[in-house]
Amino acid sequence: MTDVKGGQKTFKVFRYDPAKGGQGHFDTFVLDIEDYYATTILDVLFRIQREQDQSLAFRYACRVAMCGSCGMVINGKEGLACKNVVGDLRTDVITLRPLNHFPVVKDLTVDMEPFFKKYEDSMPYFEPAQELQEPAVVRPDTWERKAIDMATDCIACGCCVSSCTMAFWHKDYLGPAGLNRSMTLLADSRDGLHDERLAAAMESCYNCRLEFNCTEVCPKNISPTRAIKYIHRMAVRQGPGLADRLTSTPEPKALPAPEPLTPAMSRRRFLSRSAIGLGAVAGVAIGGMVTVSAISAAFKEPERKWVSLGPLEKIMDSPGEVATIYANYQLADGFYKRDEHKPVLVSLNREKNRIIAFNSRCTHLGCTVHWDEKKKLFMCACHGGTFFPDGVVKSGPPPRPLERYKTQVKNGNLLVLEA
Amino acid sequence: MASVNKFDYRQPLHRGVLDPNRVRATQAGMWAWLWQRISALAILVFLVLHLTLTYRPLLQFCLLFTVSFHAVLGLRVILIDFGLVHVRYQKALLAGLSVLGLVMLAIVWFGIY
Ligand code: SF4
Ligand code: FES
Numbered sequence: 130m131t132d133v134k135g136g137q138k139t140f141k142v143f144r145y146d147p148a149k150g151g152q153g154h155f156d157t158f159v160l161d162i163e164d165y166y167a168t169t170i171l172d173v174l175f176r177i178q179r180e181q182d183q184s185l186a187f188r189y190a191c192r193v194a195m196c197g198s199c200g201m202v203i204n205g206k207e208g209l210a211c212k213n214v215v216g217d218l219r220t221d222v223i224t225l226r227p228l229n230h231f232p233v234v235k236d237l238t239v240d241m242e243p244f245f246k247k248y249e250d251s252m253p254y255f256e257p258a259q260e261l262q263e264p265a266v267v268r269p270d271t272w273e274r275k276a277i278d279m280a281t282d283c284i285a286c287g288c289c290v291s292s293c294t295m296a297f298w299h300k301d302y303l304g305p306a307g308l309n310r311s312m313t314l315l316a317d318s319r320d321g322l323h324d325e326r327l328a329a330a331m332e333s334c335y336n337c338r339l340e341f342n343c344t345e346v347c348p349k350n351i352s353p354t355r356a357i358k359y360i361h362r363m364a365v366r367q368g369p370g371l372a373d374r375l376t377s378t379p380e381p382k383a384l385p386a387p388e389p390l391t392p393a394m395s396r397r398r399f400l401s402r403s404a405i406g407l408g409a410v411a412g413v414a415i416g417g418m419v420t421v422s423a424i425s426a427a428f429k430e431p432e433r434k435w436v437s438l439g440p441l442e443k444i445m446d447s448p449g450e451v452a453t454i455y456a457n458y459q460l461a462d463g464f465y466k467r468d469e470h471k472p473v474l475v476s477l478n479r480e481k482n483r484i485i486a487f488n489s490r491c492t493h494l495g496c497t498v499h500w501d502e503k504k505k506l507f508m509c510a511c512h513g514g515t516f517f518p519d520g521v522v523k524s525g526p527p528p529r530p531l532e533r534y535k536t537q538v539k540n541g542n543l544l545v546l547e548a
Numbered sequence: 549m550a551s552v553n554k555f556d557y558r559q560p561l562h563r564g565v566l567d568p569n570r571v572r573a574t575q576a577g578m579w580a581w582l583w584q585r586i587s588a589l590a591i592l593v594f595l596v597l598h599l600t601l602t603y604r605p606l607l608q609f610c611l612l613f614t615v616s617f618h619a620v621l622g623l624r625v626i627l628i629d630f631g632l633v634h635v636r637y638q639k640a641l642l643a644g645l646s647v648l649g650l651v652m653l654a655i656v657w658f659g660i661y
Contacts, residue, residue, distance in 0.1 A: 141568075143566065145558045147556035147557065147558075148556070150556065150558075151558075152558070152566075153558055153566070155566070202567060202570075204569040204572075204573060205567055205568070205569030205570035205571070205572055205573030205574075206569075206573040220569065224567070224568055224569055226561070226566060226567055227561060228561075229560060229561050229562050229563055229565075230560050230561075230562070231560055232554070232557035232558065232559060232560055233557060233558035233559075233560070233561065234557055239560075240554070240557055292563070294562075294563050297562055297563070338581050339577065339580075339581060339625055339628060339629075340577050340578045340581045341575065341576070341577025341578065341580075341635075341638060342575070342577065342578055344577070344635065345575045345577065345578075352635055352636075354577075354635050354638075355634075355635045355636075358628060358629065358631065358635060361629065362630075362631055508603065510602040510603070511599075511602075513602070513603065513608060
């Protein structure tokens with residue numbers, strides 16, 4: 130332990146005067162503090178008000194972290210002024226600022242109306258499912274009670290709502306405190322408004338982006354994030370059919386009246402039926418055509434032709450180890466004749482007077498491979514596959530070596546069998 | 549004293565506005581969220597660059613890195629969303645998954661690729 134118990138501390142306090150308006154500013158106060166660990170931020174505010182500036186406005190009531198009146202942003206983090214001691218704040222200058230997302234009334238005092246509006250929307254009241262003479266007990270060792278846990282301890286201080294950026298970006302978001310309250314009642318088996326409450330929570334509970342800010346700042350160590358995730362999972366289980374349950378509970382639905390067979394009605398029926406029928410016929414026809422054309426190609430052995438790459442001598446004379454020759458031929462593809470203009474990679478072994486002709490289609494996803502003379506590799510630009518001069522994969526995603534063409538020499542011309 | 553009416557209230561402050569210590573006070577969960585957003589944009593940029601400027605190992609590494617980073621953060625969200633990991637362990641989860649992400653990155657970069 131250091132023997133430094135206290136000393137001088139500087140406080141920057143946000144000031145806003147409604148009579149003057151404007152954006153507000155920070156005032157700096159320097160205080161001599163006897164014992165950092167025996168002085169709360171609320172004590173500091175009292176002293177500033179008493180000793181230096183009587184016009185400083187802030188809110189408090191219980192002074193023991195029970196009422197939730199004194200929430201503010203202390204050194205960039207929401208907290209209760211009466212719970213934070215100066216010793217825990219490790220900066221030379223401590224900044225005090227009103228909560229976010231609430232209109233500032235004066236200095237550190239905010240208007241909590243938006244908070245309670247959202248709180249109200251979350252239906253924070255208990256509605257018994259049964260009329261009972263004695264209070265129903267939820268035993269402490271039940272799963273339900275454990276799920277609710279300390280979540281009922283909320284003192285509505287607004288710290289979590291202030292810390293949550295989603296509470297700002299989504300205006301209808303019930304927010305951490307509201308959903309936390311919702312969860313305590315949703316998990317309660319005695320609750321009579323379960324479906325309504327779940328519907329209200331489901332309207333906006335997916336606005337949570339898992340920032341965990343609310344969990345970090347809550348002075349009662351509640352995790353609204355946990356509560357929101359609990360609601361998400363409950364929504365998965367109970368959400369389907371919720372709308373039906375909500376509309377059908379008040380009274381059993383009246384039987385639908387039998388459809389009158391007026392001429393107009395039957396005409397409409399006829400039209401809709403024939404539309405469906407025609408649609409079905411068209412669907413079958415188109416589907417059949419597509420299937421036949423897709424499958425037939427696989428059964429028909431495509432005619433392959435020998436394609437000339439030009440005089441072999443000329444190819445052998447080209448610089449480098451690999452000659453890239455464009456093959457021009459026509460490919461018959463169904464109704465179409467496609468003109469192919471495709472590079473063929475001819476690897477030249479001059480000593481043995483042998484050649485290998487590679488298909489330039491990458492065996493990964495079919496991009497065109499090119500020969501890199503400096504690296505002595507075939508490379509595919511799409512996903513970085515590389516091949517050795519013999520076509521074997523060096524690296525990258527291709528699963529197989531490069532495909533080789535069948536070759537023959539006719540009248541001094543090099544021919545490859547098209548593929 | 550003149551009475552104060554609602555029109556005189558200052559409009560609400562927001563996260564970080566007039567708040568010199570906010571960035572320092574920002575915790576793991578918020579960073580995780582923020583970095584996942586940023587990495588999503590980075591993936592878009594790197595992917596486009598990767599497709600136009602090919603064979604740049606540095607670029608390929610950047611893409612792989614941002615993808616693994618983004619995936620790790622997404623995995624964390626999934627695990628917590630499905631209740632497979634209690635929210636209590638969110639920070640440990642972040643650390644653990646980051647290590648896992650780096651290991652996977654190393655395997656892909658040095659081993660497979
Ligand atoms: S959940 Fe915690 S931070 Fe939010 S209002 Fe309740 S006590 Fe305050
Ligand atoms: S004064 Fe009641 S919580 Fe701080």
